[in-house]
Amino acid sequence: MQKSANVVIIGGGIIGCSVAYELAIRGVKDVVVIEKNYLSSGATGRCGAGVRQQWGTETNAILARDSVKRFEGMNEELEYDKDIEFKQGGYLMVSYTSEEWNQYKKNVAVQHSLGIPTKMITPQEALEIVPHLNLKGLIGATFCQSDGHANPFHVVDAYYKAAKRLGVKFETYTTVTGITRDKGKVTSVQTTRGDINTSLVINACGYAAGTICKMVDFDLPLYPQRHQALVTEPVEPCQGPMVISLHYRLYCQQTPHGSFIMGVGDPNEPKDFNINSSWEFLEDVARQATTVLPLLKNLRVVRQWSGLYDMSPDANPILDKVPGAEGMWVAAGFSGHGFMVAPQTAVLLVQKILEQECFMPIERFSLNRFSGGNLVLESAVV
Ligand code: FAD
Secondary structure, X not given: OOOEOOEEEEOOOHHHHHHHHHHHHOOOOOEEEEOOOOOOOOOHHHOOOEEOOOOOOHHHHHHHHHHHHHHHOHHHHOOOOOOOOOEOOOEEEEEOOHHHHHHHHHHHHHHHHOOOOOEEEOHHHHHHHOOOOXXXXXXXXXXXXXXXXXXXXXXXXXXXXXXXXOOOEEEOOOOEEEEEEEOOEEEEEEEOOEEEEOOOEEXXXXXXXXXXXXXXXXXXXXXXXXXXXXXXXXXXXXXXXEEEEOOOOEEXXXXXXXXXXXXXXXXXXXXXXXXXXXXXXXHXXXXXXXXXXXXXXXXXXEEEEEEEEEEXXXXXXXXXXXXXXXXXXXXXXXOOOHHHHHHHHHHHHHHHHOOOOOOOOHHHHOOOHHHHOOOOOOOOOO
């Protein structure tokens, strides 16, 4: 393995790979990505891969809105030899409580102010979009046709190949074990396959970003939280959009191959690194999914798995320099929606690092927002 690099990116998920590409396409040479397993082995390869612009905070909505544009042209932009399978079947966010419906109205106002074409629709209109939706108790729904989902393995593969063509090196099955500083400045990264001298480190370790920050004695305000998902047998296409119910903590989509992928969030999950699959999840997701989408009761489950959300206190990303370690940056805290915002998150971070004009104010993702006491919480996390 090489002994030095201009930039060391730690983490080979969607964030590490997209940041590597955005650096390389701007002419930065000698970039290396260090990944302890294989690319996409973290949250990225375990995610629902939904892409939605229907957020409650302006920050998440801008990143998602602009990332949708990138997903739309990604095969061509990255000259991908396969297909990232970005399908814009829309997102239908259903509401079964008045509290939730009031929140949706506020969220849609934010989305409209940013030009996101979300519609507020009646239960009958929702039924026309998803005919097997449970109407009982449904107050209304919001729908955005340009939301959708993509194949996370292919998206990472596309970034990987494009970055590699531009000279980026990828070192997989290599774990970062330490970071050395001299007078507060980063000087090298220790790995299980040798040290790499560098003055610029980007921590894109998702759920493990806190562990990496501890290597330079910084406590990142972030915690890991297990989220489980499952996939069913494939069936004839019958559901275009992703269906989300915040009340039932459910998201559920049918993939282009016919399988349904779904998950439920569990607010009582402990803040730890456990990624075992559980029987309780199967019962929970079956209950919630068949309440919202009763037709699914006959589907057979093929596989279940879990991954870790990297949760920040306000469910917005953290894109900032790491205090006490000059030359080190962190891009984490994506709180369950890092896949969909990755393309523009990478652009924003790289613009800041290269001291270029940022397309939106990156200060909104700074670490010091947590000490100000004025956090704007994201309300639309499943
Ligand atoms: P990761 O993909 O976790 O990558 C971090 C990498 O760092 C890992 O590959 C890991 O192996 C590596 N690493 C860790 N420690 C070290 C070390 N010491 N040395 C070297 N490498 C190291 N997001 C969406 O946008 N839409 C969704 O529908 C969605 N659904 C989800 C469903 C589930 C079940 C889960 C778990 C997540 C979901 N997410 C979704 C969230 C999304 O997966 C993440 O926000 C996103 O993948 C984060 O990407 P990342 O590159 O930051 O992290």
